[in-house]
Amino acid sequence: MKRIVFLIGFFLLSVVCNCQDFNKYFIDKTLRVNYLHIGNSDLDSISLADFYAGGRWNGTRSHLVEKNRLGDVLVEVFDSLSNVLIFSRSYSCLFNEYRTTERALLETAAFEESVNIPFPKSSVKIAFTSFDRKHKAQKLYEGYFNPETTVYKQFVKEYKTVDLHIGGSSDTCIDILFLPDGYSLDDKKLMKNDLKRFASYIMKCSPYKEYKNRVNIRAVKAYSPQSGITDPNQGVFKQTILNTSYNTIDVDRYLMCLNVWKMHDIADDAPYDMLVILANSPKYGGGGIYNFYATVNNHHTNSDYVVVHELGHLIAGLADEYYTSEVSVTDYYPEGVEPVEPNVTTLVDFDSKWKNMLDVKTPVPTPTTENYANVLGVYEGGGYVAEGVYRPWLHCTMKEIRYDAFCPVCSKALIDAFLYFSK
Numbered sequence: 413m414k415r416i417v418f419l420i421g422f423f424l425l426s427v428v429c430n431c432q433d434f435n436k437y438f439i440d441k442t443l444r445v446n447y448l449h450i451g452n453s454d455l456d457s458i459s460l461a462d463f464y465a466g467g468r469w470n471g472t473r474s475h476l477v478e479k480n481r482l483g484d485v486l487v488e489v490f491d492s493l494s495n496v497l498i499f500s501r502s503y504s505c506l507f508n509e510y511r512t513t514e515r516a517l518l519e520t521a522a523f524e525e526s527v528n529i530p531f532p533k534s535s536v537k538i539a540f541t542s543f544d545r546k547h548k549a550q551k552l553y554e555g556y557f558n559p560e561t562t563v564y565k566q567f568v569k570e571y572k573t574v575d576l577h578i579g580g581s582s583d584t585c586i587d588i589l590f591l592p593d594g595y596s597l598d599d600k601k602l603m604k605n606d607l608k609r610f611a612s613y614i615m616k617c618s619p620y621k622e623y624k625n626r627v628n629i630r631a632v633k634a635y636s637p638q639s640g641i642t643d644p645n646q647g648v649f650k651q652t653i654l655n656t657s658y659n660t661i662d663v664d665r666y667l668m669c670l671n672v673w674k675m676h677d678i679a680d681d682a683p684y685d686m687l688v689i690l691a692n693s694p695k696y697g698g699g700g701i702y703n704f705y706a707t708v709n710n711h712h713t714n715s716d717y718v719v720v721h722e723l724g725h726l727i728a729g730l731a732d733e734y735y736t737s738e739v740s741v742t743d744y745y746p747e748g749v750e751p752v753e754p755n756v757t758t759l760v761d762f763d764s765k766w767k768n769m770l771d772v773k774t775p776v777p778t779p780t781t782e783n784y785a786n787v788l789g790v791y792e793g794g795g796y797v798a799e800g801v802y803r804p805w806l807h808c809t810m811k812e813i814r815y816d817a818f819c820p821v822c823s824k825a826l827i828d829a830f831l832y833f834s835k
């Protein structure tokens with residue numbers, strides 16, 4: 413989740429392609445790379461599993477190389493012959509959250525991950541680089557894909573899909589895809605109503621509603637063998653299509669899916685840029701990881717807030733603006749380092765954040781008193797810590813349970829993400 417890229421040497425050796433190069437290097441088809449992210453608190457490595465291909469290329473064609481790294485794993489694709497950088501995208505992952513746990517001090521674990529890239533016309537080099545919280549880079553993997561010689565499997569269409577909000581073609585919109593989990597065939601009506609309800613929570617919230625022509629929402633109608641969601645601490649174990657479970661990485665309300673390959677396998681029945689698992693469970697839970705996936709449970713008094721908050725993490729890489737958490741997050745934002753997330757700052761490089769959006773009369777830092785409510789400022793406390801990290805707004809949707817209250821900085825980051833997916 414850190415942005416400053418220390419790959420200067422890397423860029424000197426390679427050339428970055430221009431937006432008009434999509435047709436030069438790619439065909440209109442998706443290549444999915446499946447791999448295991450393996451390690452512990454010390455070790456970080458990637459082991460390739462397999463390639464899948466099919467469908468159309470649904471992502472951006474005009475922003476093939478990411479300008480600002482928001483995720484902590486950077487995927488880069490180079491033309492093998494010329495070494496031109498022809499595609500890059502970053503994401504964050506559950507594995508890196510696992511690495512911060514006590515368990516990771518003792519146990520090595522493997523987490524499934526996948527990335528979609530446009531299908532190359534000729535041989536490409538695929539590189540994975542990991543960045544720590546101080547933005548230090550570590551190369552994890554480098555390998556080749558040659559469409560003529562590398563073995564790959566084909567996408568297989570298995571499920572019906574349903575349109576929940578269509579703002580335009582998938583080429584000009586961000587495509588959000590709901591994947592229901594824990595809905596059996598007996599829950600057909602419930603699934604239909606829940607999907608409609610959650611899509612409307614998104615579309616009635618700013619800035620989604622103002623950008624309704626830039627957003628598509630669909631769902632895959634995939635039913636689970638059993639109704640409900642696995643909750644190990646309660647002794648509840650369910651057979652569900654995605655095996656979403658509470659107590660992920662030993663945090664009771666952390667409701668996540670470890671079967672990431674299967675998740676993409678089910679998802680590729682529809683165009684998608686962002687995946688949201690809708691879990692059929694009354695227990696509050698959820699999570700959202702930048703450009704990875706988000707989860708929400710279907711029954712909660714604040715479901716409207718939860719879904720747009722988690723989508724903030726997923727789509728725009730937004731930080732939590734609160735500073736109390738059941739998760740131990742010491743040193744999450746190291747001193748002297750500017751975070752990559754657009755909505756928090758340590759003031760180390762505030763110029764790269766919302767400084768140009770501030771009124772000149774607003775003091776920096778800004779007093780956290782209610783007379784500054786609804787004033788864009790620089791308020792101390794955010795990103796899980798009370799001191800040294802600053803947020804832009806007193807009461808944003810990324811800070812507290814407030815639906816439809818994204819601050820101007822978070823709204824702008826979401827809009828930037830919508831536009832990123834425009835052709």
Ligand SMILES: [Zn+2]
Binds near residue numbers: 733810
């Ligand atoms: Zn905000």
